[in-house]
Amino acid sequence: MKDGAVDPKQKAILKAAWNAFAAYGFRKTSMDDIARGASMSRPALYLHYRNKEDIFRSLAQFYYDDAVEEVRQALSRDAPVAEILADAFVKQGGSIKEAMLTSPHGLELIDTGNVIAADIAEDGEARLTEIYADWLQREAKVGRVTLTAPAQDMAAMFTTALKGFKQVGEYEAFRSHVDHFAALSAAGLTARSAC
Template sequence: MAERGRPKGASGEESRALLLEIAAKEFAQHGYHKTKVSSIVKGASLSQPTFYLYFKNKEAVFEELEHLFRLQILDFTKKSRLQPQLESTAIRARIAYNLKELLAFLAKNPDLTRIGFYLSTKADEVKAQIVEQIKDNLDFEVSAGYFRKDLDTQMVAESLMGIIERLTFIQLLPQQKEPEEVANDIVDLLIAGMLNRKNGDQ
């Protein structure tokens, strides 16, 4: 049944949130160009007039999803900075936990992740901002004494972004591994390295 006028209170917010959720699913499954306003409102069981109460057009709802992804992923990245004076025994566990939280966000929001990382024309810009935030975190952590002074933080930030992006695509979104597993794998590689320490350094 079509609504008349702007829904009030919680119902209005719920309608808007539902439109965003269905729009994310449609864009993620069908791409931007094949997604239509009519398919979004059908999936949400709402009317087209209701859609236009909240969004000017298809582009507007897509841009809001892009913006939502950017805000949330940068917030998780910012919060992942290690705080000063951590016990040395806690550093590895804290890095793994922070990384797991970020990966869990990506895994729990697969449609938004596909839009933000892979479909959006602004994806490269968002990834560059993530890299910048990771580098800022690393610079702070180097000054706090957690990592060696000669660490190339730009290279590490770029590498970590590449690892996160690729493993999200091949392991998280297809649900091959849980966020905690992926986080631990990344930390094992970056912190423990690749050499077989049992045989000693060559």
């Protein structure tokens, strides 16, 4: 979460919620756990959020807002294509991906997100796809990459594959998949015809 974009009380609530979800899982976390972690009363917590589903949706929204900004910055760098993609793919996961995959409740949190915040995830994935498509088109125009399909389709392959990697269950495996996928994608995008 970007510090300037969130009111301090809301930031404290979201941080406490994330810590509770990671420690106890979504189902076992109570509003009391979140209020205690945010150093406020449960009635004060309800002034900001209706329930823990509402809090979880806010966490999902902040994750995608941050991921969009981080990926946009990674793709604006001047570096080899493989390096740019590796950085963007890691930034798309963000620190929350590491926290999820190192939590004993990570897969439950991923499943919860797929149910409670499916609309937020769909919108976030579409925003990320658009950013990758714009980057691919810019890079193709200057001859740094070769598109073998429409940029939008190739960008959708990036986001779909990265979304699937979170199911691997361990952060080290996730990072390995991301690194290999970036190298493979860059090799395909920069391969030149041997004619």
